[in-house]
Amino acid sequence: MVDEMNNEMTEVKTFSVGEIVTGTISKIEEKQAFVNVGYKLDGVIPISELSSLHVEKVSDVLSEGEEVEVKVLKSTDDELVLSKRAVAAAKAWDELQAKLTSGETLEADVADVVKGGLVVDVGVRGFIPASLVERHFVEDFSNYKGKTLRLKVVEMDKEKNKLILSQRAVLDEEASLKKRETLTSIKVGDVLEGIVQRLTDFGAFVDIGGVDGLVHISQMAHHHVETPSEVLNEGDQIKVRVLGVDPDNERISLSIKDTLPGPWEQIQGKFKQGDMVEGVVKRLVSFGAFIEISPGVEGLVHISQIANKHIGTPGEVLKEGETIQAKVLDINISDKRVSLSIRALQEEKEAKIENEVKQEYQKQDDHAGFSLGDVIGDQLKKYKN
Template sequence: MTENEMTMEELMGDIDKSMTRLNQGDCVEGTVMSNNGEELVVNLELMTDGVMPKSEMDFEDGSSIESVQVGTKMQFVVLKEDDGQGNVVLSRKRAVALDVWEEINQSLESGLPLHVKVTEVVKGGVVGKFKGVRFFMPASQVRLERVEDLNQVVGETMDVVAIEVRNKKDFVVSGRKYLEAQRALKEEDIYKTLQPGETVEGVVRRLADFGAFVDIGGVDGLVHLSELSWKRVKSASEVVSVGDRVKVTVLNVDPEKHRISLRLADYVNNPWSSVNEHYHVDEIVTGVIRRLQPFGAFVELADGLEGLVHVSQISDARVEKPSDVLSVGQEVKVKILGIDAEQQRISLSIKAAQDNDEDAYTAYVEEEEEAPSATSTLGDLFGDKFKDFLK
């Protein structure tokens, strides 16, 4: 038997298939046999052929009946079992509608994105069509942030997800929900790959009393006030504005708490890079107390340069709390005990500076005592000399 010859079983199968009776609403696949611009004649591999009038073509995707090529396989829905001439009447747009609702239901169940175009503003939101099916999107669901003027999105194409279906006539979508899902995926990826020490670019999204939030690719990180500048700043607005593009250095990444700590990277004149040129161990300098902690006082020596006076280095007398003897804003003299530029630490002592002052005063007094008194007479100074001279 040649490969072109059919077995009896195959032949009977084809006969059974050709005898299959179609019912209204059935979905069938057929091959276009001819196209005269007004209707398609379709081979359904049955006893009868199918006919699809131009009115049943799907035009929502921009296609036209003239564009359909002979030999194209397509899905159709049966409109009539017999048009009176023995042909089955078919509809392409009904078949497309079935596929559309399958997509919509998938979006509703699994978050499958739908690509839609907004066509009109209505009360409470916007509307449009997805492959011929009308959708409504509430104003609160258009974007992550509230859109004050919905006319701005008319004509815009965007990805959305279905959130409610209404009796197979229309459905409700959300652009915000899709964007939130995308942001969550980006966050997960960023939290996995971002490493402390990296320098990245971002955009300042909002300012707070305690710092600035910077978008670094779909995830917001915080630049605390203390990390905005080497200078002491009271407000983030002194350094950055919303919308500024900045370079930041990653300080810490906490995937569990979804927190990223950042530092503004484009610092100017980092004082720690030249601290050893301007300050030296055992040098006595003047500074201002900026913070008090139970363990000591932080003294600002210059913009961006703070050193710690440990509680044990405040006074020779026992000090329970630094706040008992010191106050924020107070100017003090301190002695530099140690400098670690790499770790950005300076150890200071108030009592050592005072001891140094006392030592200097004692040395001065001793020197004064050893020096001739201003009230001494010539006799006191040269008495022995005169005695020798008179002998």
Template sequence: MSCRPITIFAMTDGLHVAVSAARSGFMSDERSETPEAMEFVGNAGQGEGAEPSAVQVGSDGVDQGTGALSSGSEPQQTQGSHAEDTEKAEAAPASSEQEKEDIGNDVDYTQAIPSFSAGDMVKGTVVHIDRDGVLVDVGTKSEGIVPPREMGSPEIDGKPVEVGDKIDVYVIGTDEQDGNLILSKKRADFEKAWQRVIDAKETGRILTAMVTDRVKGGLVVDLGIRGFIPASHVGSGKVRNLDRYVGQSLPLKVIEVDKDRRKVVLSHRIAVEEERERQRQATLQSLAEGQVRTGIVRRITDYGAFIDLGGVDGLLHISEMSWTRVDHPSKVVKQGERIHVMVLKVDPEANRISLGLRQILPDPWNEVPKKYHVGDIVKGTISRIVPFGAFVQLEEGIEGIIPNSELSYRRVNKPESVVKVGEEVEVKVIDISPEERRMTLSKRQAEPIPEPERPKEREHGRQSRRDPDRITIGDVLDEDDRAALTSRSRRGTKAKAEAEAEAAADAEERELMYEQDEE
């Protein structure tokens, strides 16, 4: 029988035997032939990177030149064995390369390929999309398939699913024909939604969901699963028209979860209250007097408006809305309007915040000294009437007062008997105090001075002096009559004193008027 040597390779991770050449021909039945020669090549025990060594194995032992143990004496080499050894040594590098290939072919790669069973949640990459479904690479020998009915939402974060996207899928089972995994994105989304709701219940996190329907007793929302909001937990809890919430996205707090019964109960009211309290604390910490903040008009009253600054309300008093007098806050601001206001005062203990609107508007009184001077004749409109006089609006933000004593040359007890609201009048500027934001006007001084009427008694007196023969009243009066006339004269003197006292009272009234107007 002809034979060729067998090469044995010894690697650092063990021994590997490979047949370097196949026998040629058939093995003879003769038992006396020399056994097949073997060659040992390796570096076992020599450390990483050592050169492999070759050992010629014969029928009676191992070549002693390699340092290996031998059970017999050194074999006798046949003729031509030295030439064969030389050929084998030259072929050793090629054998090493072949060895690596053989080792790679013998590795069991099936142990590195993951296997999944029904009920597993895995993440994969979309590799193909067609009408039959979506192929997903989940790391197995072949792709898994998501049938169209198991796709559920064809979007990820609002975008259509495309090749290359990573998606979560649920393992339904294995196709009996080709062994591919049957996957479900819809079921994976369902399980993720439940886990998200459960986590939100445990951590107290606020969720956002769209209202899809109005049902008896509350609202239905879509969380990926069905959620229910009782009517008492919608808005302030006293909302009657629930239909207006359909189609809106609401912040929600999970108050009850029961996965076995597929039950999720949520509260919009608690979520809003918690969010407002969080904003309130943050706003209070950042508020400071003199700041200009943006707010929303939440409520209007007769004395002002409440402005939401972000979780906390401040009062914008009617006196702080404009530089001019405001009849009602609704004439300056509207409910729901977004406005800029200045923070005037903050009292955290009393939970009070005072706001101003006029402080951020131009002050028209800054231009008054340039535009108006004492003695100027100007036109204006009667804006309001008070017991002690009438206010005249000269321009936006500028008002002056006409005291009763300056309305007419005759005595005036009721201003409305002389002027009416909305009437245009011509007045004279008699006093200006920009620092006190006060201007005094006179209507009578802007009018021509009327000619005084002559008393009839004096006229008769003049005539009697011209005619000495004319008899006077005094000539015909007796003593009692003259006493009566004297008494009447005294009463006239008293009336004059009273008139002077009234003039002083008018001056006091003017001062009181300005003080009341400033308040």
């Protein structure tokens, strides 16, 4: 009998401080848990030794019957104090060091939103500064609690229990990869969908799939554009054609103009011979004047068609920027040519006045000594003035 008792006593385990042991949760209280590790009494895990983060109730972390690995903090005949947190932290630091070296990504749920960033539990407390959460500015992080983030270790100090993590590093890496794929896959002539990211004095930067291309102001429309904001807004979704790609310097030249119907195509059926049109004098040359009758479409008024009298230069009658009316003498869309005449309209108006005066003159019996030519001449003088 004595031998049996001695054998039972020798089977009771003894533990040293710092030793890692495995046990089963035998009882849970609000602020501590009891663990059966084969000792003469159950070990205790204080609530502060459960996790690297704050725990409200032990039952939030552990359940009875659960197997746990713990570290011995204190071992006496009357007391065995254990730590679950210490075991998790020791493993975590080794794993985190490996991930810092390799650049490997890890996942963690946001445990808390604090001033300046987010807190996660990865075996140790990890902090994600606000500037390292997203690639864009985030004003309110309240909806991030419980959200799973993909993270990279950017800084760690085991001695100071400091761990800085970044989701932005993961997103930046993915954006860089996507940018490289886009630069190597697109070709000159491709027509792509893009989103206007930024307007400048000289053009617009357009995101075409992880990389921004430049639409120069000269490539925004078929007509002259003074400032990009005349035709575009940031956030606009547009079609662009690739003009050039330089993967080494990460530069892409784009055109909106090349995806739009040409100005001459747009006036198909809009004008015909004999129409009266209104336009702006764009250029004066020795042989006539070019009149813009539609954005990007200019017609020529030959010097002989500017006035119903001889003139030496178009500048005697017209000024650049002036709005005038003219008659379409001929239009050829395929050759992109329109012939106009100001003189023809003047002559038509004069003929109309002459006819109206003639009819009125013939109705009257007493012409008071005035000839028909005198009356018509007076009316034409008024018209010209």
